[in-house]
Amino acid sequence: MTRVFIVDDHEMYLEGLSLLLAKQPTLQVVGTCQLANQLLQQLPNLSTEDILLLDVNLPDMEEDVLLREIRKIRPEQKILYLTLMRGTRYVHRLSKFHIQGYILKNASIEELLLALKTVQEGGTYFSKEVDILGGENFRNTLTIEDRKVDEILSRREIEVLRLVCREFSNAEIAQQLFLSVSTIETHRKNLISKLGVQNTVGLVKFALRNNLID
Template identity: 40%
Template sequence: MNSIRVVLVDDHRMVLEGLRVLLQPLAEVEVVSTCTTAAECYTAVARLQPDVVLLDINLPDQNGVAVCQQLTETYPKLKVIALTTLNEKSYVTRMMQHGAAGYVLKNASPEELLEAMRRVQAGKKYFSEEVQELLLQPAPATPQLPLLTRREKEILALIADGLTSQEIADRLFLSVLTVETHRRNILTKFGVSNTASLIKLAAQQQLL
């Protein structure tokens, strides 16, 4: 059986050495190069034509997402696996959109790394268990716009214009007490406790 030829890319030498030591006992894996920058990675891949690149996302000279995209576009048969501490859905999504075949966290065992490389070599995707759970989490619900009465909308607009409760009362021929009641109701509907937060949120939701 041909061994899986691997290039390791991480900005920390100690991490690279640790990975090399972890993978060394695996007969199926041959670490052909270690790189600390994107530039080194491009050179190594061009020269050695590996099967897999284990790629950290944080690199000193270029973002790992961009590196992944360039590698997979230049070498369509190359499999890139993100190997990172970043367990965030946005990073996983961006790496996969830019050509990554897998996403593995740095707490992975040598056996898991081998399984990941086997899987991507077979044309499949591989995610660490924690990453799978992250991807299965439902997307946050789109916030509902607060339902305001016509009067509340009028008062909200005047609050945004910087008018005081007394000035709003004079403008709308209401009592100050009535205006204050409307103001409290509006704050409650938006789930905020002060005027600055109210105006910011109302502007974000294009109500102003």
Template identity: 50%
Template sequence: MYKLAITDDHEIFLRGLEKLLAAASDLEVAGSFVDGHSLLRSLPDLSIDVLLLDIQLPDFHPEELLMEIRKLRSELPILYLTMFRGTRILRRLEKHQIQGYILKDAAIEELKQAIERVARGESYFSPEIYLEEVGPGPNTVTTPQNKLPELLSPREYEILKMVCQEYSSSEIGEKLFLSKGTVDTHRRNILVKLGVNNTVGMVKFALQNGILHEED
């Protein structure tokens, strides 16, 4: 019997996944969390073999959360569950000794096998991750124009352009009638989706993809 915890900010998905995994005879869901802070509060006292972790949470950049988890449980096996294909994000997370990476559209049997392998001390990286690389190579943030609508939502695309025009989160919020916290969440999500570390990386992406030269 392997015990696991799940963290995902989409509650309907989270509860559904709990039920699917709880039906497996050799898996026990010992905890579920909707954000990084609630996970970190419970993690020291949580008896689990695997942490199933969504890569995109509203309160932490993925690398920041991973570093906090490693401070509390340095050897805890982590299996990322994500919608993002391509290896840019994966390469960054591998530096922190993650054990697995699987897509959210995987079959439930594949997910169970991945959990069991990671719990046994092995690794599991879905082959699908490598089949749809975004951009021509690992050392560039250039993305084909026809991929941009798939990569960013219309709101994220709008915020990316405003960030590159040197608007602060507060100023963006005022113009788009959003709270500063909501804008900051969008900015974190943009960083994750583009596979960049900071605002400079976002600007570089915009320049290389002609976003700054578009007419509104």
């Protein structure tokens, strides 16, 4: 029996995924929570055999900070990240903490079950789109030529990217798009992660390369 503890700050997604996995005869959902601090409080009560199915972006703690804390409490805890982030730089950063896998949220249930089974048996599983074990096939998303921009970024992310490239501040972008500053900050962070760049200069280069700005 594969035992899973799920952490995701989106309540509807968390409940839906929990129900879906609970229907699988070989799986047991041993618990859920929405925040990193909640996970750390419950971690001592979990088994080292339980798999942590974690969302990358939790609102109360950065990923690397959370991973350090998990490893202090449970160095051998199995961790599988479930996320929308395709940026390969992001995976490299997380892999330094010896995570067991990284799977995209748009994966099929069959792939997710395969990933969980692989991790439960002591292996690692990384989605093919971000396969860090693939040698030369592991490419930064910035250099992938055979994918359209709208397959990588959402419409809103493209809007934010264009305004960032025009040197608008987060506050100015928020005002133009009728969003909060924190939402714009999240969009900017997600853009950097998805595109595998280091900073705003990298975003501008991507936008120019893909004809998003003049």
